[in-house]
Amino acid sequence: MIVLLAEPETSASVLYGLYDVLLSAGAVYTDMVAGTPGQELLEVKIASADGKAFHCLGNIPVEPHAAIDDLDRADAVIVCDMYTSIHDVPTGRYPREAAWLKRLHRDGALVCSVCSGALLIAETGLLNGHRATAHWAYRSMFQRNYPKIAFRNESVLCLEAEGDRIVTAGGVSAWHDLAVYLIARYCGYRQAIETAKVFLISGHSEGQSPYAVMTRPMASEDGPISDCQTWIADNYAMAKPVERMVARSGLNARTFSRRFKAATGFAPIEYVQALRIEEAKQMLETDTLSVDEVGVSVGYDDPASFRRVFKRGVGLSPSAYRKKFQRIAQIARPLEVH
Template sequence: MPSPRKPTIVLLAAPETSASVLYGLYDVLLSAGAVYPDMVNGAPGDELLDIKIVSADGKPFHCIGNIPVEPHSPVGDVTTPDAVVICDMYTSIYDVPKGRYPREIAWLKKMHADGALLSSVCSGSLLLAESGLLNGHEATAHWAYRDMFQRHFPEITFRNESVLCLAAETDRIVTAGGVSAWHDLTVYLIARFCGYKTAIETAKVFLISGHSEGQSPYSVMTRPMESNDGPISECQFWIADNYATTKPVEKMVQRSGLNSRTFSRRFRAATGFTPIEYVQALRVEEAKQMLETDQHNSDDVGSAVGYDDPASFRRVFKRGTGMSPAAYRKKFQRISQIANVEN
């Protein structure tokens, strides 16, 4: 009697892919069902998934870090996968990769039409965005691509706080955040195709605990794209040094020479933020750096960045990071302590 067909998961890679993502995914997914019994009972089990690496043309190449990759086949030779994972495809936050992957995108659209689950890691979601398959859906990628999504893919609701976005799961699309979010995606895929028990066992073997706090604690306010709007650009430079001032939005409006409504509209068009969101983001960024590097209490930190009311500071900080100031300090000072031990 022939063995039952294993679910096939295909990893789509390119020269812009990180080796840690590609080979991490490959190792963990391939181990599902096999490694845990070996670690616990001394006898390996059966591999439960069929894992393939593909690229546009199937030819060997070197990915980021000059690491060699030998795909199993070109995309055109794969017709019936159960799932596709688009590995990260690094691009600058200012360099929209439209038109860079036409063969891969055409294949992804066909795979989705034929019933495959499509998933992505980090910047891999840009291929899904360009394909149009994410239009009308929520999605995530690395938090640094928030501005790119808002400017160039307005039909998509970008969830920069999410590590694993399942909002489009019913349409067979799942997106994961920054590069290490492949951990969360891998556990999800193993649970989906092999069952919850196997997913937990695999996570135990590889010490995968997930990112339960989301991406928000790690995100940084990226430098906005250059604006051709002179008054708005001047206000951005001014507020960068004066974010702690009282009534900051009112003062920016006055400096711009515009009426309040026009200023707000043009500011959002230029930055992707409302004026008050922009000020709050600057204040939270400065507060994060203070909490990471010194021992001032959170009320003093809040006051230093412009919040005389401690409750208001804690509310804004938690909205921006997903954590209280005290929890944020504990998390990142632990990293600092590890770094000091290593040094």
């Protein structure tokens, strides 16, 4: 049995997408290709804290099959996304659910999450000492509030804690990858392939990095650092930007680096590189400049250096990134009327 844990903060697309795909394993493919419905291979239930009907995000109605305390066993439980602001740590928000997850995990269940659902698993302590993923926007939150967890913001499906029966999936649509993984685990590889064909699920082989956008919370409590953040936002392409920020702050280099990292989650040079790459990404998505011209525009006179830094941060070369997002632009851009 696979249990989907949902709350009012859950996205309907994640909850009902997972439910539909997992429940279809074994049943739909043969019906589509041979006209003979197969047998459902997975028992899937939706659960909430009290089991009562509620509305999730978008005011979509949800009628759980059970309350969590009515389910004392499961092969796997998936914590669906539970939207949380990147500034609002959900500490203590779900005590009953956290205790229930720990109990099921202790009794042998595989514990999984999608997107911000990883925050609830983090609250249980089960992820301490492990690598895990969630949506890339939660990188800084994990670093600040869950330092015992190695956050993998580039991963779509993190299996590095699989040996301890924990699997985490990245952004909201990463439920596709998690669903295919679970079908393969419990029903076999062939069933996973057939289900993927039914739903046109191709996975996210390039990871999250091409989609990630730099989050930049301002260091409002540290005036010199906040001032430098404001300054570098418009001056990232200048030569020796870190030296200029150190001089601007009035701090010595070591103190500046320590306070900057504490306030932003980035080392100063990493912050500058992230700003440059973020601007380069936007230019590659929309402009017609060559890759080398884009590199120069954001502060890299050496084309090889620009390509190396871009590939390390994004997971794709600048040319591959441009090709990927120009395809999306072609789909999204309205047809021009002549």
